[in-house]
Each structure stands twice: as structure tokens, then as C-alpha cells.
Amino acid sequence: EDQVTQSPEALRLQEGESSSLNCSYTVSGLRGLFWYRQDPGKGPEFLFTLYSAGEEKEKERLKATLTKKESFLHITAPKPEDSATYLCAVQASETSGSRLTFGEGTQLTVNP
Amino acid sequence: NAGVTQTPKFRILKIGQSMTLQCAQDMNHNYMYWYRQDPGMGLKLIYYSVGAGITDKGEVPNGYNVSRSTTEDFPLRLELAAPSQTSVYFCASSARDRVGYEQYFGPGTRLTVT
Numbered sequence: 001e002d003q004v005t006q007s008p009e010a011l012r013l014q015e016g017e018s019s020s021l022n023c024s025y026t027v028s029g030l031r032g033l034f035w036y037r038q039d040p041g042k043g044p045e046f047l048f049t050l051y052s053a054g055e056e057k058e059k060e061r062l063k064a065t066l067t068k069k070e071s072f073l074h075i076t077a078p079k080p081e082d083s084a085t086y087l088c089a090v091q092a093s094e095t096s097g098s099r100l101t102f103g104e105g106t107q108l109t110v111n112p
Numbered sequence: 113n114a115g116v117t118q119t120p121k122f123r124i125l126k127i128g129q130s131m132t133l134q135c136a137q138d139m140n141h142n143y144m145y146w147y148r149q150d151p152g153m154g155l156k157l158i159y160y161s162v163g164a165g166i167t168d169k170g171e172v173p174n175g176y177n178v179s180r181s182t183t184e185d186f187p188l189r190l191e192l193a194a195p196s197q198t199s200v201y202f203c204a205s206s207a208r209d210r211v212g213y214e215q216y217f218g219p220g221t222r223l224t225v226t
Contacts, residue, residue: 004154031213032213032214034214034215036217041220042219042220043116043202043204043217043218043219043220044155044202044217045217046214046215046216049214087154087155089155091213096162096168098143098206098213098215099145099157099160099170100155100157100215102154102155102156103154104152104153104154105154
């Protein structure tokens, strides 16, 4: 069974204080690992897809990396508008219908 | 493009009532999904569809039904609503022409069963 564990559950940062969110996964053959951002009362918004170990992707202050067992979402010099819940999900290569298995998310708060 | 749209935004049901949550997408995506999200939790897959006329169960299908008569629409039916179905429901869609098949989500329907 595919499993995704995200840590920490919640993270408070001061504006400009860089940090990382962790996503550990167990999957029978990884097709893709996905990062989403979710604001309160809204649907998840797609950020990145990573396909293979060693791959990195960047978008503004966010950088996602992937190893064979985990992914990190690095946040550099965060701003209050980066406050959101960040969700990680995996897609197994044998999964029909391209289904995703989600972690429970990390709630990030960036204080000014 | 409107992307993925869902109606209604909010709904309160009494125990035993039934309702249909509507979902539509205008991106010509083949794949569509229904998830539920309970407070502080990740998303759990209820049902999914790989094309018109084809549906399959996800992790938590009990108490729900779906149909997919067109590419654009994927309604979710709740029969005999129960308090355990109080949740936020998200519909999503994805294309078939990419390796990663990232999913795009609607704004959600917040359902309370009392």
C-alpha cells in the first residue's frame, strides 16, 4: 500500500527565516511526486511534479527536491503570503487512472 | 477557461436526505476524481473516472455513487446522508497526455450532515 508521511504537521516561521518541509513516501514504483499548496477554504493548487531521484524544481521562493525515499520543499526567505498548507502526493507506476495518494499536509505560518 | 467548477459551495443536509454534488471541467481532461477532506487531514479518494462511461472506486466509496455520461461532467451522489459524510468535497481532473498527470482541483463543496 502506498504511504505518504509529511513533517512537521505545523511550522511557524518569521519572515525571511528559511526552512524545509519533509515528505517521506513508500510506493511500489514511483511515477511522480507532486507538491500542492492549499489556502484556507480553497482547493489544492498544483506546484511541482518530480519524477526521479536527484530532480529539483524551483518556483519563486520554493524549491522541491527528490530522493528515493523522500522529498523536501525548501522555502527561502519566506513571506507572509507563503502561509498555507502544503500537500505532498505520490503516484505509483502501477496505479490505474493516475490516482494520487496524499499526505496529511504541513501547515505553514509565516509571521511578518 | 473556468477550469474545474463545483456546485454548490455549501450545503446542510439532514440525516437520511440525498443530494448530488456537481462537478464540471472545460479542459477536455479524460480523468476526473472525487476526494473528501476532513479537518486537518489529507485528501481521500472516493471515486474516479478514466473517461465517459467508466468509473471505479477509490479508498472510501461507501455511501456514494458516481456517473460519467460526458467528458465534462462527473457528479457525486450521496444517498441516505450520515453525519460521517460531513466533510469538504473536492473534484479534480487531469489530462492523459503527460507522464505525471498532475491533477487540477475545484474550489470544493462544504457539506454538513446533521
